[in-house]
Amino acid sequence: MIYSFSTYELDTEKFELRKSGGLVPIEPQVFTLIQFLVENQHRMVSKSEIVEAVWDGRAISDSAISSRIRSARNALNESENASQFIQTIHGKGLRFVAEVQELGDTRSSSGAVDPVPQDVVTTATSAQVKDRPSIAVLPFECLTPNSEDALFASGLTEDVITNLSRFRDLFVFSRVTTTALAGAGLSAQEIHHRLKVDFIIEGSIRKSAEKVRVTFKLIDATSDDTLLSERLEDTCTLQNLFDFQDKISLLIAGRIANRRHLLRLTEQEDARRLCSTAKWGTYRWIAQYYEYMRTRDSVLHASVRAGLTDALTNDPKSSDGAAALAVLLLDEFRFGTNSRPGHPVLDDAYHHAKRAVANDLSNAFAHQSLAMVQYHRGEFDEFLASSQRSLTLNSGRADALAAFGCLNYLAGYFRRAMIQLDQAIDLNPMENGTARLVRAGCHFVENRYSAALLDIRQTDLPDLPWYHAYSIAINYAAGDTETALAQALLMQEQFPDFLTQAAAMRDVLKICDEVHVKFDAVWQEVFVALEMSRK
Template sequence: MAMRLVTSLPDEVVQTQLARVIASRQFCNAPRLSRFLTYVVEQCLAGRSDRLKGYTIGLEVFDKDADFDPQTDTIVRVQARALRQKLDQYYARDGVDDPVYISIAKGGYEPTFFVSWEGEKPTDSVVAANSRRTNKPSIAVLPFEDFSQETHHGFLSNGLTEGTISNLARFKDLSVLSRSTTQKAKSDRMGVEEIHNRFDVDFVLESSFRVQENRVETNIKLIDAAHDEIILTDSINGQLDPSDIYKMQDEMSLQIAARIALEYGPIGRYARQDENTESAAKWEAYGWISRYYELGIALDETARAEIKAGLKKVIENDLTSSDAQAAVALIKIEEYRAMTEHVADSAVLDRALDHALLAVKYDSQSAMAQQSLAIAYFHRRQFVDFRASVERALILNPGHSDMLAMFGICYVALAEWDKAIPMLDRAAALNPLQPGWYRIPKAIFLAMTKDAKAAIAEMEKSPMPRFYAFHFMLLWFHVEAGDMPSALLEKERLLAVAPNAEKLIRRHFDTWCLNDEIAERIICAFRKVGLNVVD
């Protein structure tokens, strides 16, 4: 398709294209290049192209001091070259069919814009419609409003807004509008309905904050833009440390993004409700992945089969769906380690690894793809590869609490408490409404390092009736706490949901690479309540 240079485009068309580029896998982990591109495009749209000089960019984008000399310090020229290369990569891959092409010619920093056309120049309305089209749920984060008595915290508003946008963009199954777009929407006093109509977004995040003494209090509202209905309200607070204010901003924006974007959170619930509507294609993969994360390791056989079938339909329609491939890998890992006749079937684990490798192949910058590969490597006892994939996944998205909890479980199984507990604590901090399965690894840690009563107290915070692991862990803890009546009751409950537990428990522990001391203590508890464990 040919490209035609245009001298003018509606601002919202350029801003929407900028948002798409910044949210892409090529840019989402390149914050400095994203800032560079955003700055030059915003200056161009504002009619300030004359400011696009090496010196000004050095100060505004790279935080150089006033004595910065672009002739001796080449950072702007070097990063401009890197930005051009990154744009080329984007338009050769993810942006190959985009209607607007952003380019920065060599020898300068002013962006130029091209539109795709076939024989005739497209109208602005056609370009606008095409540039807004996305096959992912989309969200606009409006600038944080300052409701403090002393209103001189503009820097905090900017930091929280930019941080929330950046952290939401790490969730690769979301499309996030750029701050320049939402800043314009705010300054133009657009309501939610107008934002929806203008930018075709699914959700709008309205947020405010108040500084009181050394405390920052934020309130967020997530709005279904099509119906102008609030689907989530929440508040997140933090301590204002003047010596490390940027760390506080980063932490709070990470928590805000996690509350919104976790797959079984408000957007996930919306996706599951929307699966049977005309726009189902947009939500299908997100909805199935949401169901997977909602249950996590507590998936039963029926739910596992249903989710896997749904994800396979997604893959049939789009083989290159990285997140769907990753979710299928994780589902197959659940099959491999679940207390069924298929437990420890190596062929199932091999198929899981195949899907995980495809997920990484199709999007190596997807944290979920790296997560699925890490978990597959763990169960194959390829621990060096496991640790490397864990590091890559956490670099890509340090705010995904379920991923942190799953990695924490793996490290608990290996009895590597120094790695496990910070991950589990971090997961709990990011997700206060954590699912019950978060509690199990923490309870194991308490049983091994403190006492059984502390482990029982942890488990009872989020009961998981009819989940076999919940029952056999409580059985173990009650035996070690000397409460045999409660242990025998958990034995009955365990056999009701896993009648072959005596036969399968050893194989189940092997799939989990469970530390020998942990495994032997559980098996000892089994035998004390009359369960005959098959070796």
């Protein structure tokens, strides 16, 4: 059934909440809560009825109920004091007060959900998804014979789909579609033939009284090759069951979606045929943008900056394209990468970031790019608001967490920075770029030199002068004078004006006194020692 109210649609078959046609990120329990309220809009529902409907009558704390109600209000963009949709009747319960219309039903006359016909799936989705990689999440298999564990597996599947859907440059099939095909016992390649899907996620859970073990695999649907296989295990009790499910589903989605090199589209015949379309062309440059962010290669930066600029003339509504271009322009502004003297690059970056948000208000990457530009414009309060909006829309973007962690570190908010950097690395353990570099800086400033040395040794950004500069200071502070002097000599050869540029860039990067003074003191000491060693 599809319910319509205000600018929203609630599709109970697809398990989707849409606003003005766009998908609203929402947790499964929050969706169930809104659905229950909508279906009972003619009356007040009590707390006990909500617990029965959403938690199957299990013992749930008042704080857990309040948290889900707040999330429901957030999904509908309302506050408790302005109850356009959910009205609180204090001491009694809730009532859905907006006018609701029933738009239709996707069920057959027998009441069963109609399977998607093969010809419709093949033709409708192939054209729809080829401008971005597509993923089908098969139902997680429960390996313990317990009905509650089966519910946990079902909820985990829903949450993984929801979290992956927040990455707007991926197409994620609904659970209705994948469950029907999985029930038919089709292989990965058969599902690929039916859906034209690029990647498949399958997994299982095994639960004991106090622990849960979750395994998952990312499969290339065209070849049936396993691209990624991981196992996550942690303590899990009835009291923290939902928090654990949220954490695990976020990690699964994050560890897949943040490894962009795994999610490149295969060179299929129809993909080559569609590569001339505007959306496909934009996606190809966005994919190259993520490769640049991984390597910080200056040649790639110039290529992608020019490519996205051209692509957006043909695809002006691409929110991801505009956001990526804004970040590329920001690197030109703050690091001088492929600098064009006299060009109003920060103004251009701001223009494209605002354009990205206007094109898609629910795009976390768009708000991420705007937050980054606002920081460098000196608009710190606006930066905090936009970064929070980005993480609310998608808390699984490792690059956003790394970027926000970096900016909070530069501003001197080290504790907040460390939390975000740790989360970024947790979501993408193979991360060896910005997050580790900045975390090394945090450790260094707070005198944790051994930890700083561990992070800097795992960082691989050879084209970034700041990587070499941080490595010099950290090795020297950790007692490895020989390595520090060798790297200082190398840096003098490759980046002879770095110390002068670093001082000039302090205002551009908005670097706080605590970071600037500590690093600068060590650099000065190292380069003096280097000169002494030459005499």
